[in-house]
Amino acid sequence: MYNEIILDHFRKPRNVGVIEDADGVGEVGNAVCGDMMTFYLKVKDDCIVDARYQTFGCGAAIAVSSMVSEMIKGKKIQEVMEMTHKDVSNMLGGLPPQKEHCSNLGIDAVKKAIEDYRAKKACNNTSAVQK
Ligand code: FES
Numbered sequence: 163m164y165n166e167i168i169l170d171h172f173r174k175p176r177n178v179g180v181i182e183d184a185d186g187v188g189e190v191g192n193a194v195c196g197d198m199m200t201f202y203l204k205v206k207d208d209c210i211v212d213a214r215y216q217t218f219g220c221g222a223a224i225a226v227s228s229m230v231s232e233m234i235k236g237k238k239i240q241e242v243m244e245m246t247h248k249d250v251s252n253m254l255g256g257l258p259p260q261k262e263h264c265s266n267l268g269i270d271a272v273k274k275a276i277e278d279y280r281a282k283k284a285c286n287n288t289s290a291v292q293k
Pocket residue numbers: 192195196197219220221222223261263264267
């Protein structure tokens with residue numbers, strides 16, 4: 163059912179964990195299957211310098227988180243915002259049709275973490291102006 167790339171990321175997930183002082187955190191869940199994913203990002207000069215995650219979900223969701231963490235590290239935020247779940251699925255060599263929704267979780271969690279980063283940055287800029 164799963165190809166070798168997916169199995170490899172499932173068996174040896176890359177970049178698992180939490181970044182305690184993350185610049186952005188994004189959590190998403192799928193109400194139907196109950197799977198959940200949280201991404202933690204460190205950002206420097208609009209570039210993602212570190213990415214970690216916690217995934218409570220199926221094998222495909224774990225492989226997706228692992229692949230997404232590798233795809234976004236070292237990338238500019240704007241590049242990441244343009245990534246789609248299809249890009250993730252393609253990088254994994256294609257997900258089985260009933261598991262396509264798992265690729266949404268990864269990219270949605272990362273985009274939510276970027277939104278969180280941007281909101282915090284905007285707040286910091288506002289308080290800097292008020293001083
Ligand atoms: Fe729902 Fe995998 S079965 S994310």
